Amino acid sequence: MCNNDEESQQVTGSTATVGKTPSILRDPAFLRLWVGTTASGLATWAFPFILGLAVLDRTLTPAGLGLVLATRTVGFLVAVPVGGLLSDRYSRRGVVFWAGLAAAIGSPVVALGLGRSALLMAVAAAVVGAGQGACRPAFQALTAEVVDGERRQQANAALSLATRVIVLVAPALTALVATVVGTPWLLVGMGVIWLIAALVPPSGSAEVARPERIGLVAEFVEGVREARRHPWFLAGLGALTAVIATGYSATGVALPLISRDRYGTQVVLAAALTAYTAGALVGALVIARWRPRAQGWAALASLxxxxxxxxxxxxxxxxxxxxxxxxxxGLGIELFNVPWFTATQREVEPSKLARVSSLDFLLSYGLAPVGLALIAPAMSAFGIGAVLGFCAVVCFLAPGLAALVPSSRDFSRR
Known part of the structure:
Protein backbone atom coordinates (compact mmCIF):
# COMPACT_ATOMS: atom_id res chain seq x y z
CA MET A 1 0.00 0.00 0.00
CA CYS A 2 2.07 3.00 1.15
CA ASN A 3 5.56 2.75 -0.34
CA ASN A 4 8.32 3.13 2.24
CA ASP A 5 10.68 4.62 -0.33
CA GLU A 6 8.07 7.22 -1.16
CA GLU A 7 7.49 7.89 2.52
CA SER A 8 11.17 8.62 2.99
CA GLN A 9 10.90 11.30 0.34
CA GLN A 10 8.19 13.19 2.21
CA VAL A 11 9.61 16.49 3.39
CA THR A 12 8.34 18.40 6.35
CA GLY A 13 9.00 21.89 5.00
CA SER A 14 6.29 23.57 2.96
CA THR A 15 8.79 24.71 0.31
CA ALA A 16 10.51 21.38 -0.24
CA THR A 17 11.10 20.08 -3.75
CA VAL A 18 11.96 16.80 -5.34
CA GLY A 19 15.09 18.06 -7.05
CA LYS A 20 17.02 14.85 -6.37
CA THR A 21 14.40 12.72 -8.11
CA PRO A 22 15.16 11.96 -11.80
CA SER A 23 12.85 13.81 -14.17
CA ILE A 24 9.83 11.78 -15.16
CA LEU A 25 10.13 13.19 -18.69
CA ARG A 26 13.26 11.09 -19.24
CA ASP A 27 11.36 7.84 -18.71
CA PRO A 28 10.39 6.29 -22.10
CA ALA A 29 7.56 4.26 -20.54
CA PHE A 30 6.04 7.37 -18.98
CA LEU A 31 6.40 9.31 -22.22
CA ARG A 32 4.34 6.62 -23.97
CA LEU A 33 1.77 6.81 -21.18
CA TRP A 34 1.77 10.60 -21.48
CA VAL A 35 1.15 10.43 -25.23
CA GLY A 36 -1.70 7.98 -24.73
CA THR A 37 -3.46 9.92 -21.99
CA THR A 38 -2.94 13.21 -23.82
CA ALA A 39 -4.43 11.72 -26.98
CA SER A 40 -7.45 10.43 -25.06
CA GLY A 41 -7.88 13.83 -23.40
CA LEU A 42 -7.69 15.62 -26.75
CA ALA A 43 -10.22 13.27 -28.35
CA THR A 44 -12.57 13.55 -25.34
CA TRP A 45 -12.46 17.35 -25.49
CA ALA A 46 -12.78 17.47 -29.29
CA PHE A 47 -16.03 15.53 -29.57
CA PRO A 48 -18.53 18.16 -28.33
CA PHE A 49 -16.53 20.97 -29.95
CA ILE A 50 -16.62 19.32 -33.37
CA LEU A 51 -20.35 18.65 -33.02
CA GLY A 52 -20.79 22.32 -32.17
CA LEU A 53 -19.09 23.19 -35.46
CA ALA A 54 -21.54 20.81 -37.18
CA VAL A 55 -24.42 22.83 -35.73
CA LEU A 56 -22.86 26.03 -37.06
CA ASP A 57 -22.57 24.62 -40.57
CA ARG A 58 -26.15 23.26 -40.28
CA THR A 59 -25.27 19.61 -40.82
CA LEU A 60 -26.58 18.91 -37.30
CA THR A 61 -29.60 20.41 -35.57
CA PRO A 62 -29.48 21.66 -31.96
CA ALA A 63 -31.89 18.86 -31.02
CA GLY A 64 -29.61 16.32 -32.68
CA LEU A 65 -26.66 17.78 -30.81
CA GLY A 66 -28.47 17.34 -27.50
CA LEU A 67 -29.38 13.74 -28.33
CA VAL A 68 -25.85 12.78 -29.37
CA LEU A 69 -24.23 14.40 -26.33
CA ALA A 70 -26.79 12.77 -24.04
CA THR A 71 -26.08 9.27 -25.37
CA ARG A 72 -22.34 9.94 -25.16
CA THR A 73 -22.78 10.86 -21.48
CA VAL A 74 -24.86 7.74 -20.81
CA GLY A 75 -22.21 5.57 -22.43
CA PHE A 76 -19.53 7.27 -20.32
CA LEU A 77 -21.38 6.82 -17.02
CA VAL A 78 -22.16 3.16 -17.70
CA ALA A 79 -18.61 2.36 -18.78
CA VAL A 80 -16.73 4.06 -15.92
CA PRO A 81 -17.56 1.44 -13.24
CA VAL A 82 -17.32 -1.39 -15.79
CA GLY A 83 -13.91 -0.11 -16.85
CA GLY A 84 -12.80 -0.07 -13.22
CA LEU A 85 -13.94 -3.66 -12.71
CA LEU A 86 -12.27 -4.93 -15.87
CA SER A 87 -9.06 -2.99 -15.17
CA ASP A 88 -8.69 -4.71 -11.81
CA ARG A 89 -9.62 -8.11 -13.18
CA TYR A 90 -7.53 -8.02 -16.36
CA SER A 91 -4.57 -6.07 -17.76
CA ARG A 92 -4.95 -2.29 -17.38
CA ARG A 93 -3.08 -1.90 -20.66
CA GLY A 94 -5.56 -4.25 -22.33
CA VAL A 95 -8.54 -2.25 -21.10
CA VAL A 96 -6.95 0.95 -22.44
CA PHE A 97 -6.48 -0.75 -25.81
CA TRP A 98 -10.05 -2.03 -26.18
CA ALA A 99 -11.59 1.18 -24.81
CA GLY A 100 -9.55 3.32 -27.17
CA LEU A 101 -10.31 1.00 -30.07
CA ALA A 102 -14.05 1.23 -29.39
CA ALA A 103 -13.90 5.03 -29.41
CA ALA A 104 -11.73 4.96 -32.54
CA ILE A 105 -14.32 2.83 -34.37
CA GLY A 106 -17.28 4.83 -33.11
CA SER A 107 -15.92 8.23 -34.19
CA PRO A 108 -16.08 7.75 -37.98
CA VAL A 109 -19.48 6.09 -37.57
CA VAL A 110 -20.68 9.34 -35.98
CA ALA A 111 -19.33 11.10 -39.07
CA LEU A 112 -21.18 8.63 -41.30
CA GLY A 113 -24.49 9.49 -39.63
CA LEU A 114 -23.92 13.25 -39.76
CA GLY A 115 -26.72 14.79 -41.80
CA ARG A 116 -28.20 11.35 -42.50
CA SER A 117 -29.27 9.53 -39.34
CA ALA A 118 -29.49 11.00 -35.85
CA LEU A 119 -30.13 7.50 -34.48
CA LEU A 120 -26.90 6.15 -35.98
CA MET A 121 -25.01 9.11 -34.55
CA ALA A 122 -26.55 8.58 -31.12
CA VAL A 123 -25.63 4.88 -31.02
CA ALA A 124 -22.09 5.57 -32.21
CA ALA A 125 -21.75 8.40 -29.68
CA ALA A 126 -22.70 5.98 -26.91
CA VAL A 127 -19.86 3.70 -28.05
CA VAL A 128 -17.45 6.64 -28.07
CA GLY A 129 -18.60 7.65 -24.59
CA ALA A 130 -18.14 4.09 -23.37
CA GLY A 131 -14.57 4.12 -24.63
CA GLN A 132 -13.94 7.44 -22.89
CA GLY A 133 -15.40 6.20 -19.64
CA ALA A 134 -13.67 2.81 -19.57
CA CYS A 135 -10.22 4.25 -20.21
CA ARG A 136 -10.35 6.76 -17.33
CA PRO A 137 -9.90 4.36 -14.37
CA ALA A 138 -7.66 2.16 -16.51
CA PHE A 139 -5.25 5.04 -17.18
CA GLN A 140 -5.33 6.02 -13.51
CA ALA A 141 -4.34 2.51 -12.41
CA LEU A 142 -1.83 2.12 -15.25
CA THR A 143 -0.04 5.26 -14.08
CA ALA A 144 0.54 3.62 -10.70
CA GLU A 145 2.02 0.58 -12.46
CA VAL A 146 4.28 2.50 -14.83
CA VAL A 147 5.59 5.22 -12.47
CA ASP A 148 7.36 4.55 -9.18
CA GLY A 149 6.07 6.16 -5.99
CA GLU A 150 8.74 8.85 -5.76
CA ARG A 151 7.82 10.39 -9.11
CA ARG A 152 4.07 9.83 -9.16
CA GLN A 153 3.10 13.37 -8.18
CA GLN A 154 5.41 14.74 -10.84
CA ALA A 155 3.86 12.34 -13.35
CA ASN A 156 0.29 13.28 -12.45
CA ALA A 157 1.19 16.96 -12.74
CA ALA A 158 2.66 16.38 -16.21
CA LEU A 159 -0.47 14.50 -17.30
CA SER A 160 -2.71 17.23 -15.96
CA LEU A 161 -0.59 19.95 -17.54
CA ALA A 162 -1.06 18.36 -20.95
CA THR A 163 -4.83 18.35 -20.47
CA ARG A 164 -4.86 22.05 -19.59
CA VAL A 165 -2.73 22.94 -22.60
CA ILE A 166 -5.20 21.07 -24.81
CA VAL A 167 -8.12 23.08 -23.42
CA LEU A 168 -6.19 26.32 -23.97
CA VAL A 169 -4.94 25.89 -27.52
CA ALA A 170 -7.09 23.19 -29.13
CA PRO A 171 -10.20 25.32 -29.88
CA ALA A 172 -8.27 27.71 -32.09
CA LEU A 173 -6.36 24.89 -33.81
CA THR A 174 -9.52 22.88 -34.43
CA ALA A 175 -11.36 25.89 -35.82
CA LEU A 176 -8.39 26.55 -38.09
CA VAL A 177 -8.36 22.98 -39.38
CA ALA A 178 -12.13 23.21 -39.91
CA THR A 179 -11.55 25.90 -42.52
CA VAL A 180 -9.64 23.34 -44.60
CA VAL A 181 -11.54 20.10 -44.02
CA GLY A 182 -15.20 19.43 -43.25
CA THR A 183 -16.72 18.36 -39.96
CA PRO A 184 -16.95 14.67 -40.96
CA TRP A 185 -13.21 14.55 -41.54
CA LEU A 186 -12.62 16.15 -38.15
CA LEU A 187 -14.57 13.27 -36.60
CA VAL A 188 -12.48 10.79 -38.58
CA GLY A 189 -9.37 12.56 -37.30
CA MET A 190 -10.72 12.19 -33.78
CA GLY A 191 -10.91 8.44 -34.40
CA VAL A 192 -7.24 8.44 -35.43
CA ILE A 193 -6.36 10.21 -32.18
CA TRP A 194 -8.26 7.54 -30.25
CA LEU A 195 -6.28 4.91 -32.12
CA ILE A 196 -3.07 6.56 -30.87
CA ALA A 197 -4.48 6.46 -27.33
CA ALA A 198 -5.17 2.74 -27.76
CA LEU A 199 -1.84 1.71 -29.28
CA VAL A 200 0.88 3.89 -27.75
CA PRO A 201 0.68 3.37 -23.92
CA PRO A 202 3.15 0.88 -22.41
CA SER A 203 2.42 -2.32 -20.57
CA GLY A 204 2.09 -2.04 -16.82
CA SER A 205 3.54 -4.10 -14.03
CA ALA A 206 2.74 -7.80 -14.11
CA GLU A 207 3.16 -7.98 -10.32
CA VAL A 208 -0.27 -6.60 -9.42
CA ALA A 209 -2.35 -9.40 -7.89
CA ARG A 210 -5.63 -9.83 -9.73
CA PRO A 211 -8.76 -10.46 -7.64
CA GLU A 212 -10.35 -13.85 -7.40
CA ARG A 213 -13.30 -14.13 -9.77
CA ILE A 214 -16.33 -13.69 -7.52
CA GLY A 215 -18.71 -11.97 -9.94
CA LEU A 216 -18.78 -8.40 -11.20
CA VAL A 217 -21.27 -7.14 -8.61
CA ALA A 218 -19.31 -8.66 -5.73
CA GLU A 219 -16.08 -7.22 -7.11
CA PHE A 220 -17.69 -3.78 -7.37
CA VAL A 221 -18.81 -4.08 -3.74
CA GLU A 222 -15.20 -4.95 -2.87
CA GLY A 223 -14.13 -1.69 -4.48
CA VAL A 224 -16.69 0.25 -2.44
CA ARG A 225 -15.48 -1.53 0.69
CA GLU A 226 -11.89 -0.58 -0.11
CA ALA A 227 -12.91 3.05 -0.55
CA ARG A 228 -14.64 2.98 2.84
CA ARG A 229 -11.37 1.87 4.43
CA HIS A 230 -9.97 5.32 3.66
CA PRO A 231 -12.00 8.03 5.46
CA TRP A 232 -9.92 10.77 3.84
CA PHE A 233 -10.97 9.46 0.41
CA LEU A 234 -14.68 9.51 1.21
CA ALA A 235 -14.39 12.99 2.73
CA GLY A 236 -12.39 14.38 -0.17
CA LEU A 237 -14.66 12.78 -2.75
CA GLY A 238 -17.70 14.27 -1.03
CA ALA A 239 -16.09 17.72 -1.07
CA LEU A 240 -15.05 17.43 -4.72
CA THR A 241 -18.51 16.22 -5.76
CA ALA A 242 -20.16 19.10 -3.88
CA VAL A 243 -17.87 21.70 -5.47
CA ILE A 244 -18.36 20.38 -9.00
CA ALA A 245 -22.12 19.86 -8.66
CA THR A 246 -22.65 23.39 -7.31
CA GLY A 247 -19.80 25.77 -8.10
CA TYR A 248 -18.83 24.34 -11.46
CA SER A 249 -22.43 24.00 -12.58
CA ALA A 250 -23.51 27.42 -11.33
CA THR A 251 -20.67 29.29 -12.94
CA GLY A 252 -21.15 27.35 -16.16
CA VAL A 253 -24.73 28.60 -16.39
CA ALA A 254 -24.37 32.04 -14.78
CA LEU A 255 -21.12 33.25 -16.33
CA PRO A 256 -22.51 33.74 -19.87
CA LEU A 257 -25.60 35.51 -18.48
CA ILE A 258 -23.67 37.85 -16.20
CA SER A 259 -21.07 38.56 -18.87
CA ARG A 260 -23.88 39.66 -21.19
CA ASP A 261 -26.28 41.37 -18.79
CA ARG A 262 -23.98 42.97 -16.20
CA TYR A 263 -20.94 43.82 -18.30
CA GLY A 264 -22.58 44.06 -21.73
CA THR A 265 -19.93 42.00 -23.49
CA GLN A 266 -18.93 38.40 -23.99
CA VAL A 267 -15.28 39.37 -23.50
CA VAL A 268 -15.65 38.70 -19.76
CA LEU A 269 -16.89 35.19 -20.55
CA ALA A 270 -13.91 34.43 -22.79
CA ALA A 271 -11.42 36.05 -20.41
CA ALA A 272 -12.74 34.18 -17.37
CA LEU A 273 -12.62 30.79 -19.09
CA THR A 274 -9.11 31.47 -20.35
CA ALA A 275 -8.09 32.64 -16.87
CA TYR A 276 -9.39 29.41 -15.35
CA THR A 277 -7.25 27.32 -17.69
CA ALA A 278 -4.23 29.59 -17.15
CA GLY A 279 -4.62 29.23 -13.39
CA ALA A 280 -4.79 25.45 -13.75
CA LEU A 281 -1.63 25.49 -15.86
CA VAL A 282 0.20 27.40 -13.15
CA GLY A 283 -1.19 25.02 -10.54
CA ALA A 284 0.10 21.97 -12.42
CA LEU A 285 3.56 23.51 -12.66
CA VAL A 286 3.62 24.40 -8.96
CA ILE A 287 2.34 21.09 -7.63
CA ALA A 288 4.87 19.11 -9.70
CA ARG A 289 7.46 20.11 -7.08
CA TRP A 290 5.64 21.58 -4.09
CA ARG A 291 5.29 19.28 -1.08
CA PRO A 292 3.35 21.08 1.68
CA ARG A 293 3.66 19.95 5.28
CA ALA A 294 0.01 18.81 5.50
CA GLN A 295 -0.66 17.87 1.90
CA GLY A 296 -4.29 16.88 2.36
CA TRP A 297 -5.26 20.08 4.15
CA ALA A 298 -3.41 22.14 1.56
CA ALA A 299 -5.24 20.33 -1.23
CA LEU A 300 -8.65 20.84 0.39
CA ALA A 301 -7.92 24.52 1.04
CA SER A 302 -7.00 24.84 -2.62
CA LEU A 303 -10.24 23.14 -3.65
CA GLY A 330 -8.25 27.03 -11.78
CA LEU A 331 -5.16 27.18 -9.60
CA GLY A 332 -7.02 25.63 -6.68
CA ILE A 333 -8.60 22.77 -8.60
CA GLU A 334 -5.19 21.70 -9.91
CA LEU A 335 -3.49 22.00 -6.52
CA PHE A 336 -6.20 19.59 -5.33
CA ASN A 337 -6.37 17.17 -8.26
CA VAL A 338 -2.71 16.16 -8.47
CA PRO A 339 -2.19 15.33 -4.75
CA TRP A 340 -5.61 13.65 -4.76
CA PHE A 341 -4.74 11.31 -7.63
CA THR A 342 -1.29 10.67 -6.19
CA ALA A 343 -2.64 9.81 -2.74
CA THR A 344 -5.23 7.45 -4.23
CA GLN A 345 -2.52 5.64 -6.19
CA ARG A 346 -0.36 5.42 -3.06
CA GLU A 347 -2.89 4.44 -0.41
CA VAL A 348 -5.43 2.21 -2.15
CA GLU A 349 -4.77 -1.51 -2.46
CA PRO A 350 -3.21 -1.89 -5.97
CA SER A 351 -5.56 -4.72 -6.96
CA LYS A 352 -8.56 -2.48 -6.21
CA LEU A 353 -7.20 0.85 -7.48
CA ALA A 354 -9.15 0.97 -10.74
CA ARG A 355 -12.46 0.25 -9.00
CA VAL A 356 -11.88 2.96 -6.41
CA SER A 357 -10.80 5.38 -9.15
CA SER A 358 -13.98 4.60 -11.07
CA LEU A 359 -16.01 5.65 -8.02
CA ASP A 360 -14.09 8.91 -8.03
CA PHE A 361 -14.85 9.67 -11.69
CA LEU A 362 -18.42 8.40 -11.47
CA LEU A 363 -19.42 10.59 -8.52
CA SER A 364 -17.33 13.71 -9.00
CA TYR A 365 -17.49 14.25 -12.75
CA GLY A 366 -20.36 11.92 -13.53
CA LEU A 367 -22.78 13.97 -11.46
CA ALA A 368 -21.77 17.24 -13.12
CA PRO A 369 -24.50 16.93 -15.80
CA VAL A 370 -27.07 16.52 -13.02
CA GLY A 371 -25.88 19.73 -11.42
CA LEU A 372 -26.05 21.55 -14.73
CA ALA A 373 -29.59 20.30 -15.31
CA LEU A 374 -30.78 21.50 -11.88
CA ILE A 375 -29.02 24.86 -11.71
CA ALA A 376 -31.05 26.63 -14.42
CA PRO A 377 -34.46 25.75 -12.86
CA ALA A 378 -33.10 26.74 -9.44
CA MET A 379 -32.04 30.14 -10.82
CA SER A 380 -35.50 30.63 -12.30
CA ALA A 381 -37.16 29.72 -9.00
CA PHE A 382 -34.88 31.48 -6.49
CA GLY A 383 -32.90 33.98 -8.55
CA ILE A 384 -29.32 33.97 -9.81
CA GLY A 385 -28.02 35.76 -6.71
CA ALA A 386 -29.46 33.27 -4.23
CA VAL A 387 -28.15 30.27 -6.18
CA LEU A 388 -24.68 31.78 -6.60
CA GLY A 389 -24.55 32.63 -2.89
CA PHE A 390 -25.56 29.10 -1.93
CA CYS A 391 -22.99 27.58 -4.30
CA ALA A 392 -20.22 29.82 -2.96
CA VAL A 393 -21.02 28.74 0.61
CA VAL A 394 -20.98 25.06 -0.41
CA CYS A 395 -17.63 25.47 -2.20
CA PHE A 396 -16.06 27.02 0.90
CA LEU A 397 -17.78 24.81 3.45
CA ALA A 398 -17.51 21.32 1.90
CA PRO A 399 -13.67 21.17 1.81
CA GLY A 400 -13.59 22.61 5.34
CA LEU A 401 -15.83 19.84 6.62
CA ALA A 402 -13.72 17.25 4.79
CA ALA A 403 -10.62 18.61 6.52
CA LEU A 404 -12.17 17.74 9.90
CA VAL A 405 -11.70 14.03 9.15
CA PRO A 406 -8.39 13.21 10.89
CA SER A 407 -6.87 11.23 8.03
CA SER A 408 -7.53 14.13 5.64
CA ARG A 409 -4.48 15.98 6.96
CA ASP A 410 -2.09 13.94 4.81
CA PHE A 411 -4.57 11.99 2.66
CA SER A 412 -3.47 8.90 4.54
CA ARG A 413 -5.03 6.61 7.15
CA ARG A 414 -1.85 6.66 9.19
Missing part, protein backbone atom coordinates in the same frame (compact mmCIF):
# COMPACT_ATOMS: atom_id res chain seq x y z
CA UNK A 304 -12.17 25.71 -1.59
CA UNK A 305 -10.71 28.43 -3.82
CA UNK A 306 -13.35 27.47 -6.39
CA UNK A 307 -15.82 29.35 -4.19
CA UNK A 308 -14.29 32.65 -5.34
CA UNK A 309 -15.76 32.09 -8.83
CA UNK A 310 -19.48 32.11 -7.85
CA UNK A 311 -18.71 34.78 -5.22
CA UNK A 312 -17.23 37.11 -7.84
CA UNK A 313 -20.25 36.56 -10.09
CA UNK A 314 -22.56 37.33 -7.18
CA UNK A 315 -20.99 40.70 -6.32
CA UNK A 316 -21.01 43.83 -8.53
CA UNK A 317 -17.25 43.89 -9.01
CA UNK A 318 -14.91 45.04 -11.77
CA UNK A 319 -14.47 42.48 -14.57
CA UNK A 320 -10.82 42.09 -13.57
CA UNK A 321 -11.97 40.72 -10.21
CA UNK A 322 -14.05 38.06 -11.99
CA UNK A 323 -11.06 37.11 -14.11
CA UNK A 324 -8.86 36.98 -11.02
CA UNK A 325 -11.39 34.76 -9.22
CA UNK A 326 -11.30 32.31 -12.11
CA UNK A 327 -7.51 32.24 -11.98
CA UNK A 328 -7.77 31.27 -8.30
CA UNK A 329 -10.41 28.64 -9.10
Missing amino acids: ACYGFAPLALLLPVHPAVVVGAYVLA
